[in-house]
Amino acid sequence: MYSTEEELIFKANDAKGKTFSEIDIHNRLLKNTKGQFGHIIEESLFGYDINSNAKPDFEELDIELKVTPIKINKNKTFSSKERLVLNMINYMNEPYVDFLNSSFWYKNKKLLLMFYLWLPDTQRKDFRIIDSFIYTYPEEDLEIIKNDWKIITNKIKAGKAHELSEGDTFYLGACTKGANSKSLREQPFSKTLAKKRAYSLKQSYMTTLVRQRINGNEMTKFTSSDKLKKNTIEELIELNFSSYYGKTLSNLSKELNIPINKNSKSYIPQFISAMLGIRGTKLTQIEEFAKADIKFKSVRIEANGIPKESMSFKNIDFNKWQDEEQWEKSTLYTSFEKSKLLFIVLEYKESKEANPDRQLYFKKVKLWNMPLEILNNELQNIWIETKKILDDGIDIQYVKRGCLVVEKNNLPKSNFNGVAHIRPKARNAQDKYLLKDGQKITKQCFWLNSKYVAEILK
């Protein structure tokens, strides 16, 4: 029906500014079926019959239609509300083809993206389409996506489809799909059943796209398509940093011409962007890391290889934690499942006793995401235990310690299962969080145990 992209986008633009109830001429909104927004657009706007096959929606143009929500943040920027879910991964077929013959590439090489604005406390029918455009992957993104596809299919080939995690890859993810976590499928190289998964563009990828397009956000890349044709993004990260390994921070300071301020740790982000060859760029503005949801964490390890301190994460919203019903939808699960951490490992080669003025050395970087097994065992147990404690009411005690009165609690400690614990992180002891039962507790955060971090870095 549409013989050129121009015709298609011209038609798509008819929907701009309209709500779904204004677009819907077949009263599809009455039925509460999933994916209904895509169906309304297909049927009422483009006059297509609804299909659910392996072909792209606009087959003659090789274009797949995707209707997807964005939301406004408190600071007025936009974020994608979700990852963009693409076609199902058929574990039995996908390992036997190459990328260009894959189901992903066949169906999703070109997308007609139609963004609608999701608003809280608003009826679905009143959401408005705010932007539509045809999306093709930039050359450098496509190289990363090809490699992601390879990571996914290699895991299937290794008989590990059941261990797939969104954090394994950079832009293209394998996200769970199915009525619940019990909808399992067989895989070709293992008897273990694996969760149903679909290809998806990560939420962080979509958010970056939205901010570039709608907020006009400009980001900086440290790679290029030429470089990505020769090396994977992981190799390029290693290549950029490895020439600085073994140097002291004071040598790095001279070499990179970035002063070290003893009272501030802000020189480390400056070192990082300089080592990546994009001096002056804020870490949040590095395109590859924003799209892939890679977060930097600097670690100082002692001469024995173990960090002196555990690693802290975001503050805990206990009331939200208590309300969470599904582990896979919890903040704890999602934050570790989709993200990668890039550890910047700094090392003391001598003990503090041997040399109080000891130097810090830049040892290495390590890109890491939490293995699904740890996530679904140790971390899930902490989540369950904490929920139980919250339901029972945290046991908060005030105990004298010298001239101070300190607050004690019964939240999971570092000996709970060796991976993580919950501990205070606040401005001071008066900086409290109000719990549902009316108790106040010093603000707490989630920590990875120092010994577990040492194990990761080994």
Next chain:
DNA sequence: GCATGATCATGC
């Protein structure tokens, strides 16, 4: 020496 609570410094 480690575990756990407390808090500083910075940047937005």
Next chain:
DNA sequence: GCATGATCATGC
């Protein structure tokens, strides 16, 4: 004013 990274301090 607050979130976050980083680190101190005390008691067992």
